[in-house]
Amino acid sequence: EVQLVESGGGLVQPGGSLRLSCAASGFTFNNFAMSWVRQAPGKGLEWVSGIFGGGGSTYYADSMKGRFTISRDNSRNMVYLQMNSLRTEDTAVYYCAKFCCGAAAIRGLDYWGQGTLVTVSS
Amino acid sequence: QTVVTQEPSFSVSPGGTVTLTCGLSSGSVSTTYYPSWYQQTPGQAPRTLIYNTNTRSSGVPDRFSGSILGNKAALTITGAQADDESDYYCVLYMGSGISMFGGGTKLTVL
Numbered sequence A: 001e002v003q004l005v006e007s008g009g010g011l012v013q014p015g016g017s018l019r020l021s022c023a024a025s026g027f028t029f030n031n032f033a034m035s036w037v038r039q040a041p042g043k044g045l046e047w048v049s050g051i052f053g054g055g056g057s058t059y060y061a062d063s064m065k066g067r068f069t070i071s072r073d074n075s076r077n078m079v080y081l082q083m084n085s086l087r088t089e090d091t092a093v094y095y096c097a098k099f100c101c102g103a104a105a106i107r108g109l110d111y112w113g114q115g116t117l118v119t120v121s122s
Numbered sequence B: 001q002t003v004v005t006q007e008p009s010f011s012v013s014p015g016g017t018v019t020l021t022c023g024l025s026s027g028s029v030s031t032t033y034y035p036s037w038y039q040q041t042p043g044q045a046p047r048t049l050i051y052n053t054n055t056r057s058s059g060v061p062d063r064f065s066g067s068i069l070g071n072k073a074a075l076t077i078t079g080a081q082a083d084d085e086s087d088y089y090c091v092l093y094m095g096s097g098i099s100m101f102g103g104g105t106k107l108t109v110l
Helices: none
Strands: A003-007 A010-012 A018-025 A034-039 A045-051 A058-060 A068-073 A078-083 A092-099 A109-112 A116-120 B004-006 B009-012 B018-024 B036-040 B047-051 B064-069 B072-077 B087-095 B098-101 B105-109
Touching (some): A018 A034, A045 A092, B072 B087
Parallel strands (some): A010 A116
Antiparallel strands (some): B064 B072
């Protein structure tokens, strides 16, 4: 059974940093690209970032580029999201999700975690 | 900048059929956008229904189907049930590793 468990959310001041983690199990981790998706309170879903199975290629939504960094540790079946220069508008539930279709297929999510809440406030 | 468009809301009668669509503010959706569909109820994580236009995710009943209709991607729900009342989101692959969500459709079953 595929499981994705996020951790690392919490309250952070504007301008601060936070690192989210996602522990994956139930599939051959390095065979699949992974993603982060977020949802601000009362709003829709927003794609944040993606990373190839080997970790060599990463992609970001424009509003996150330069502030967020996605990475993975295939020896530990973990994916991370380092978030710097946080803004109040980054307040959201952040979901870890698995891409469906291969290590370099960075489209089509098939499994999701339960999410971790990040609150950016002074 | 191109925006992914969805109907803000839709309603369907129990047992009825509804088709939700996913388009582009500029241009047509085709299979090369690998459209996917997700269902979300309040307070819950999203659930994948469809990916790669028409591939049902594991455990999704065949009442849910995906297609391209005209210049849009479409999600059709047949035999609507009360627990289909949810928010539905589509995602399009925009190329260069970038995906984009639509604004979501709030489906009411009444």
